[in-house]
Amino acid sequence: MTSLFPALIGSPAERPALRFGERSLTYAELAAAAGALAGRIQGAGRVAVWATPTLETAVGVVAALLAGVPAVPLNPKSGDSELGHIVNDSAPALVLTAPGTQLPHALGDLGRLEIDVREAGREAGPESAQHSLTAITALTALTADSPALVVYTSGTTGPPKGAVIPRRAIAATLDALADAWQWTGDDVLVHALPLFHVHGLILGILGPLRRGGSVRHLGRFGTEGVTRELNAGATMLFGVPTMYHRLAEALPGDPALAKALGRARLLVSGSAALPVHDHERIAAATGRRVIERYGMTETLMLCSSRWTPPDPRPSVRADGEPRAGTVGVPLPGVELRLVEEDGSAITAYDGESVGEIQVRGPNLFTEYLNRPDATAAAFTGDGWFRTGDMAVRDADGYVRIVGRKATDLIKSGGYKIGAGEIENALLEHPAVREAAVTGEPDDDLGERVVAWIVPADPESPPGAGELADHVAGRLAPHKRPRVVHFLDALPRNDMGKIMKRALKHD
Structure with missing residues (x-):
């Protein structure tokens, strides 16, 4: 099995690899730090990683992959019950943390190993480099199906399940995206995504490292950080719809942001559907179309549009133009x-x-850990x-x-209706800031369409009939909402996804 990170030994020593705020590592420093740690955890079985948005998390995961030890990213915001379940289910030998991290009681007596990136970085000399090479050679005993990560699902229908992601899935997904997006070592990625899931960790950290490029993590998302990094040479931006919505909202009053986004080679949204209204607002202000990609924990990436840079400025291939409201076409191999x-x-x-x-x-997981059923x-x-x-x-x-089949497929009057297209239509109404659509039982229709609206002006919300006519005119009469609820905010998880199960009908 070839290395997941050939750039660790093939890139110039001083080439930037990772930057979190003011802290950074070159490829030589990353090889030394991750190689030294890999030597300490080799043969450990599984290791948990306390996945804060820090250099230590990135180094810990890379080290585990070099050592052939499956890593279990832990969400630091998880409650005690969820953390306890994940630790008991995955049974890691220890947890990797940044120095001084306060761990919750839910981790019990689990041993910890602190990652001192500064000390390891200072040792980026011949001896440390040899240590890295020794760790990397451990890959020769691994196969494409050897487990690389155990990433836990959101647990919306029960306790979170650990999706065992093999090495081949990481390589297949990242290489397919490199083909679709012409992603190279010259790219500099900026993002502010959490590092305990596929989007932020595999795409946002491992993706640049596999290509030999670099990543700048903002720590916390903000328009100022996006503007600064894109003006300072970043070429790609990854985000979720909530982030792009905030960008779209800020663009009319922030010409510097519009100019910075216009400089980006690639704007990518994922983890949920980006509303068409936000697509159009960003394109109009920046001249750049946001590319969506589609995937999930168990499958990594499945679809995206394709990108290529002809003269005189970057645009999109005729066979894969980004089209608002779609996630493109299946990636190579899918x-x-x-x-x-x-x-x-x-x-x-x-x-x-x-x-x-x-x-x-080849991008699929192999199993749910301990859950053959x-x-x-x-x-x-x-x-x-x-x-x-x-x-x-x-x-x-x-x-x-x-x-989603479980929450977003509404069977009304003999029709199968997808909630997502109604939400997009509602978001095109100028008086709607946020929208979610669900179904509820109806004696006549089977189910009726219910809209949950955050109005642009809480003091003057749009009428239910007005919204119903708006949807009927854009889609079809049978897709109009029969009931409308107004809220101050929609319930969302850490990734910005709307938690529809938390929306309660009267």
């Missing part, structure tokens, strides 16, 4: 199909036929993974996500 409730394949690319997304490919239930008899996401495909194969 097989994707839509199926009916009975499992039969939907072959019509008509932009209307809603089906569940099922996928196959859940693993078996997640796959069909012929090896396709059931994502639980509902989508339609346009005539040219573009995928439009319309929601």
Whole structure:
């Protein structure tokens, strides 16, 4: 099995690798720090990583991957019950932390190993480099299916499940994205994503390191930080829809931000659908289209648009232009199909036929840790993974996500309706700041469409009839909301995803 990080030994020693705030590591320093740590944890079984947005988290995960030790990222914001479940389920030998970190009681007697990046960085000489090479050679005993990470799902339908992500999945996803986005070692990525999940850790940290590029982590998202880093040479920005919504809101009064975003080679949104309204506002102000990508913990990345830079300025390939409201087409190596409730394949690319997304490919996880029942239930008899996401495909194969099967598929009056497209339509109304759509039982329709609205002006919210007519005019009459609730804010998780199960009907 080849190294996940050939750039660690192939890049110039002084090439920047990681920067968090004022702290940074070159590739030589990263190789020394991660190599030294890899030597200490080799053979440890599994290790947990207290995944704060710090250099130590990045070094800890890289070290585990060099040593061939599966890493379990822990969300520092998780409650005691969830942390206790994850630690008991994954049984790590120890937890890697930054020096001086206060750990919660939920971690019990789990041993800890502090990562002193400063000391390891000072040792970036021949002896330390040799230590790194020794750790890297441990990869020769690994296979493509050897576990690399155990990433826990959000636990919306029960206790979080540990998705075992193999080395091949990380390599396949990052290389497919490199092909789609022409991602190279010349790129500098800026983001402010948490490091305990796929988007922030695998794409946002391991992605640049696999390419030999660099990453600048903002610590906390803010328009000033984005402006500063893009003006200082960053070429790519990764974010979630909440972040891009804030950028879109700030653009009219912040010409410096608009200019900075216009300089970016690539703006990427993921983890949830980016509303069409925000797509259009950003494009109009910056001349840049946000590219969406689609994936999940168990599958890593599945779809995206493609990008290439012809003269005179970056734009998009004719075979993969970013199209607002879609997540592009399947990435190289990914097989994707839509199926009916009975499992039969939907072959019509008509932009209307809603089906569940099922996928196959080298980017998939191998199992849910200690859950053979859940693993078996997640796959069909012929090896396709059931994502639980509902989508339609346009005539040219573009995928439009319309929601989750469990929470976003509304069966009303004989129609299958995706909540996502109604939410996009509502967000196009000037009096709507945020929107979520759910279904609730209806004696006549089976289910009726319910809208949860955060108005742009709380003192003057739009009328329910006005919103219903707005949706009916843009989509179809049967998709209009029958009930409208007004809220001060929508409940969201750490990734900015709306927690629809927390929306209670009267």
